[in-house]
Amino acid sequence: GILAYLNSEAELAAVLGHEIGHVTARHGVRQQSAAQAANIGLTIASIFVPEINTMGGSNLANIVGGALLSGYGRDHELEADRLGAEYLTRTAYDPQAIITVIGVLKNQELKDAELAKQEGREPRRYHGVFASHPDNDTRLHQAVGEAEKNGAAHAHFEGRREFLAATDGMIFNDNSEQGIVRNNAFYHDELGIAVQFPRSWQVHNLPTSLVAVSPQGEAQLQMKLDESPRGTPGEYARRLVGSGAQVRSLDVNGLPAAIFDLPNTAGGVVFHNKRAFVLQAQGKTRNNLTAYRDDIISTVRSFHALNDEERQHVKPLTLNVITARTGDTFANLSHNSPLGLSAESYLRLINARYPSG
Template structure:
């Protein structure tokens, strides 16, 4: 078969993949039926819930589901069964899967100020679902894969790039400016139809732009590169006065008739007691220490090192992120000693510089696996669990240069002491009404948040960088 014939056949396949978009009225190229879309969303949802634990507050979960359903029933695909989930993560993010699975991290919830703003975030994600953005991304990826195969057949040379999971990439990094703007416009329409003030979409943009400015300011103070935002989409990449953003939200303002709800106080009351930063269920960082109440463990790491707390691993690393120690947990193997389990998991690789670990009354074993890069590995038993440590230096760096620090981290692993139990509890959001004379600087002195508490309180209350509260305003404080 010639390349020309293969491409012509591809064109025929593309023609059969056209479908009417229920939200925009366009004819879009898709290679997936609605039933396939629902099945894909269900499949991805199972994986997402494994990697992103559900926040264990059913009252808050029910409230978010209620707000989300109110918006979704006024969308272009109200027939879908939408599921809204609060993820137990301090990240500032929200995302959607095909078929109506929508997630919002509790870290983003903490910075919102009203039910209308919550509805704006959820409406934006509903917009991605109704416009079938993820399905379009997946279909385009499939088409390019077919084209690459056709070229390979005709020439004997593979011209197709490695097509990775386009759906997963879009969920994390966004769908591109046009799709994100479209989701904003659709979300704003759904807000207005649901009785919310569509201006809340702009207010959310302000919240996230302030986060971006804060991150830039903090990085400048530390002499570090500006970190990438965790939030995807137009919320992250556009100022609140962006012309195109105003244009897509404009029609929603025209739809808004009569009084548009904001519901600030109702929303804030649902935030009372919300963990800020890490939660007890995921473990809490305090300075250069890590405490986990549910597992009953503690860990220290060197001054200047950072910590990344993920559901699948706790990773401590140097400031330049070139050296790291990753700790994971699994069930211990009955009948196997820590040494035997470490050798089993090394899968025949030779261990050198081996030694027994007995710190904190626990039993463990460590050694180095030679190679490029070489790795320091260890297993420590506590109760019925095995804690595995893998430490390495990226690139061509020398393990020896950091191995002292690696062993410092591993040897610091210990049972949580009674005196440390309180440290394993997170800071929480609490509400109070501002009084005459209240200043953010004074309120921040009572906060135990370690990283610029005054700026953090201002961000939480929509007062960044220099605003002050008005008497009678509800304020979020941390304690």
């Protein structure tokens, strides 16, 4: 979630203030977002907006990032930003944190645009309204400036040290139930499996599948799970890709498997604990797939049952606050990071220094 990318209490307050702004302005939010907003605890709600202190609920996790991430149109977003800034000044937080938080989202959007170009997909949009960076958005600065002008003169508290102390050790970017990626290797404790993807590929651990994308986005390799496979791996592969495919049965690290090959797809099927794990690749063109066939087959052959040593890797990553020393750079701090190719970008995003600085 967004919490890992914030750097102060004021920024967290800005997220909450923006959300509450949508509620108090009675914007036509979607039912789910409205329900989330209504579940902010009485204490949190009354801090920002005493008028809504009759609201119930206490689940902070449901509120962080909802409306702010999705966006409800330009005018509504600006109004929520203005109200959020007003709520910040009432509680002595720096209203400029509204702009900072939207900058955090914009930087994530820029990073996703970079990945989307590599992966051949459309980039995701955050906040729904900003074509340029919020630092350059005149109407946003006017909205926040209005609240700042009418607010308390002492409204400049950031709470950076307090926030970092509270989030030190927080789990980051991992869900052990969904499996964990370390240095392009995927580990899943419950399923008891491990597989190594090519080092130069980008690996995305999604809720329903695992996807690896080649360096230029020319090929994708996806792993899916079938809980009730029928027949042998070879028979399964033929049903999957058709009888015209070249299918070869083999043993992969002690597990029954089959490799398949067609001009437009390639990959394999591995059986483990009465489940079928399908690793199937496709390319933008036939030549693209041909260029990566060795990588694809090597990935299939790397599939194996999780061992005791690897189970140590299944533990989730945590955020740890350190003090930078003279000569430290994002590049050298990320050198041995388990986040792989995206390590430096993640460190920059977390520390509000993306894409440079």
